[in-house]
Amino acid sequence: MLGxxxxxxxxxxxxxxxxxxxxxxxxxxLYDVLKKSKIKHxxxxxxxxxxxxxxxYARSSxxxxxxxxxxxxxxxxxxxxLATAYMDSSPVVAxxxxxxxxxxxxxxxQEVDTTGISMQITKHNFLVKDAxxxxxxxxxxxxxxxxxxxxxxxIDIPKDVFTQVVDKVREPKIRSHVIEKLRKPNxxxxxxxxxxxxxxxxxxxxxxxxxxxxxxxxxxxxLNQFSIKNEIPVAVTLMGKGVVPAHNPFYLGMVGMHGTTSxxxxxxxxxxxxxxxxxxxxxxxxxVEAFAPKAKIIHVDIDAAEINKNxxxxxxxxxxxxxxxxxxxxxxxxxxxxxxxxxxxxxxSGEFDDSFSQIGLNPQEVLETVNELLDEDxxxxxxxxxxxxxxxxxxxxxxxxxxxxxxxxxxxxFGLPAAIGAQMANPAKKVILITGDGSLQMNxxxxxxxxxxxxxxxxxxxxxxxxxxxxxxxxxxxxxxxSEIDLAASPDWEVLAQAYGINGTTLSTPGEDLITLRxxxxxxxxxxxxxxxxKGAKVFPMVPAGxxxxxxxxxxxxxxxxxxxx
Amino acid sequence: xxxxxxxxxxxxxxxxSRVSGLFSRRGYNIESLVVSETEDSSxxxxxxVVSGDKAIIEQVTKQLNKLIDVIKVTDLTNExxxxxxxxxxxxxxxxxxxxxxxxxxxIFRARVVDIGRRSMVIxxxxxxxxxxxxxxxxxxFGIQELAKTGTLAMLRxxxxx
Ligand SMILES: Cc1ncc(C[n+]2csc(CCOP(=O)(O)OP(=O)(O)O)c2C)c(N)n1
Numbered sequence: 012m013l014g015x016x017x018x019x020x021x022x023x024x025x026x027x028x029x030x031x032x033x034x035x036x037x038x039x040x041l042y043d044v045l046k047k048s049k050i051k052h053x054x055x056x057x058x059x060x061x062x063x064x065x066x067x068y069a070r071s072s073x074x075x076x077x078x079x080x081x082x083x084x085x086x087x088x089x090x091x092x093l094a095t096a097y098m099d100s101s102p103v104v105a106x107x108x109x110x111x112x113x114x115x116x117x118x119x120x121q122e123v124d125t126t127g128i129s130m131q132i133t134k135h136n137f138l139v140k141d142a143x144x145x146x147x148x149x150x151x152x153x154x155x156x157x158x159x160x161x162x163x164x165x166i167d168i169p170k171d172v173f174t175q176v177v178d179k180v181r182e183p184k185i186r187s188h189v190i191e192k193l194r195k196p197n198x199x200x201x202x203x204x205x206x207x208x209x210x211x212x213x214x215x216x217x218x219x220x221x222x223x224x225x226x227x228x229x230x231x232x233x234l235n236q237f238s239i240k241n242e243i244p245v246a247v248t249l250m251g252k253g254v255v256p257a258h259n260p261f262y263l264g265m266v267g268m269h270g271t272t273s274x275x276x277x278x279x280x281x282x283x284x285x286x287x288x289x290x291x292x293x294x295x296x297x298x299v300e301a302f303a304p305k306a307k308i309i310h311v312d313i314d315a316a317e318i319n320k321n322x323x324x325x326x327x328x329x330x331x332x333x334x335x336x337x338x339x340x341x342x343x344x345x346x347x348x349x350x351x352x353x354x355x356x357x358x359x360s361g362e363f364d365d366s367f368s369q370i371g372l373n374p375q376e377v378l379e380t381v382n383e384l385l386d387e388d389x390x391x392x393x394x395x396x397x398x399x400x401x402x403x404x405x406x407x408x409x410x411x412x413x414x415x416x417x418x419x420x421x422x423x424x425f426g427l428p429a430a431i432g433a434q435m436a437n438p439a440k441k442v443i444l445i446t447g448d449g450s451l452q453m454n455x456x457x458x459x460x461x462x463x464x465x466x467x468x469x470x471x472x473x474x475x476x477x478x479x480x481x482x483x484x485x486x487x488x489x490x491x492x493x494s495e496i497d498l499a500a501s502p503d504w505e506v507l508a509q510a511y512g513i514n515g516t517t518l519s520t521p522g523e524d525l526i527t528l529r530x531x532x533x534x535x536x537x538x539x540x541x542x543x544x545x546k547g548a549k550v551f552p553m554v555p556a557g558x559x560x561x562x563x564x565x566x567x568x569x570x571x572x573x574x575x576x577x
Numbered sequence: 578x579x580x581x582x583x584x585x586x587x588x589x590x591x592x593x594s595r596v597s598g599l600f601s602r603r604g605y606n607i608e609s610l611v612v613s614e615t616e617d618s619s620x621x622x623x624x625x626v627v628s629g630d631k632a633i634i635e636q637v638t639k640q641l642n643k644l645i646d647v648i649k650v651t652d653l654t655n656e657x658x659x660x661x662x663x664x665x666x667x668x669x670x671x672x673x674x675x676x677x678x679x680x681x682x683x684i685f686r687a688r689v690v691d692i693g694r695r696s697m698v699i700x701x702x703x704x705x706x707x708x709x710x711x712x713x714x715x716x717x718f719g720i721q722e723l724a725k726t727g728t729l730a731m732l733r734x735x736x737x738x
Contacts, residue, residue: 126591127591130591130594130598131602134645135644135645135646188649189645192642192645314643315639316639316640316642316643319635319636320636323632
């Protein structure tokens, strides 16, 4: 058997059904045997598309997403996607070809030090020197990608390892210390009971749930019921969206820079913050010294290094979010009503007014309409910018793994390929991409896949003609000195859609156009919906970078202008 | 405060750059790093002296533990451990000073390993304090060349694990 065939066997053994990739020089031997395997290969148009698609596949399904690329430029094109997956703890396995072993280190054609370059943006990586090691390495790569805190793993394979003949295939073996290292920690009972006491004695408790909670599908029910039964408000981070359904009466929405006023106020005034599966990113905490100043913080995470990294906790619990929530649901006995605290949150949240007088369609209103049209299983994918934050504020998918966005790295161009990956993993579900005219043009080439694979993705292009989020900062913090944000001479989107063989339309007037939107979202075909919005539309509420979460900008009550609450 | 960490790692290429990359990326201060063989040829031992407050050392240890190739991290700082550095130093020496230097080195139990017409090479091992004392005592004679390793550390017998 050839190394290339063995690799595919190992991938099949891991349950891989789909890989995304692009062939090239050193991986031609791999592509040469691809047809012999049951694995379906999706040819993207750029390696960045392949890795984001694998990431979208992984995030939406919980399974490992796999991508292939050639050496050199193929491998470097993967890097943004690996960093994106790394920051958001997504289990991706990237397989890159490498030059023949004897050419290594000679600056050979299309040689780069792929493992060196990707070292800081992968959970681990391998350079395979002998095809006989493939079973061990592939098994370990998948194990590492999924166990403990998930993350991307890269396997770099020289061309002559693909062509090496393997006589006897070894049984895969994972190093024992690796198993040990990634083993799920048992929750320390003494610490857990201390945390329980703190939570019981709290008069103003709140739960903050992040991406770590979104990982386990069983978490939603546990957390939702726990919050309702004990009247404990729940806020989420961007990565935690979907961990409780939006109709939970104690759901406060997202915290942070563009968080809701209620979530941010509750964080700043709670006396106990139960933070589960969060890493206290600066977009969440804002000015970290002023974050949750009155709270005893109970931090639950599976990654020991997250504990006390950015925020010092009062009690820290090392463990899996599902184990923790199960234990919490069993052991917690509420002793009092939180009605007064919940009222306080309501009273102090300000009367946020998002009815902006914008020209044409309001992006907020459009996304509100999208929200109304979600079904139980709809997956919303976003790109990066204002539209992403509006989506976070207005679009609330019902289930975990259904709001897919590049949170940690904020990678423009993530959306379209990630939506493709999500649709591939969930052929029966409705996938909606909410993107911007800047972001969409960063991986536009992947539009070809919608027609090729009949992916009925609905692309909602919030088209403001500018790099909106940058423009917003320039308007608010740089004295309206608009520098290089104009996207004039973008393509005619309807013509472009047509060129790629999908449906395209433009929405620009309120009222009727929202009805069109309804019809489109019900369609069985891919659509590119060009929604023209005012470039002056801004995302509020907003906590300026560096301020404490108490300082929230927005329009309040009937005021005419934007001002700071608190 | 300085901490001495004994880090057992898989002995393959790339491990050193994983560890040093971690330190540079996260901005931790390495005072010294010594890579050495161990009784097991598949395992190397990195002895890392790092400075920082308690919170930083906690982070360093946890981040090191996250590296897949790291097998075990032990903080030897507050344990009873033997710490050793190796010093080689070429000091100016002629007929008038040679005897004095030899005597001085005797006190430190350092050894003269080479004698030239105008200089001699001295070898010494000891903990950081002792090595610094030796260097200081040689300075008045004129140090021409100096090479010193970082610290190697090992728990004392009574603290065996
Ligand atoms: C790859 C990349 N380059 C640059 C940025 C910086 N950036 C953040 S938001 C933004 C503008 C996004 O524009 P668009 O996609 O049109 O969305 P909008 O903000 O207008 O909704 C830019 C340039 C980024 N996040 N990612």
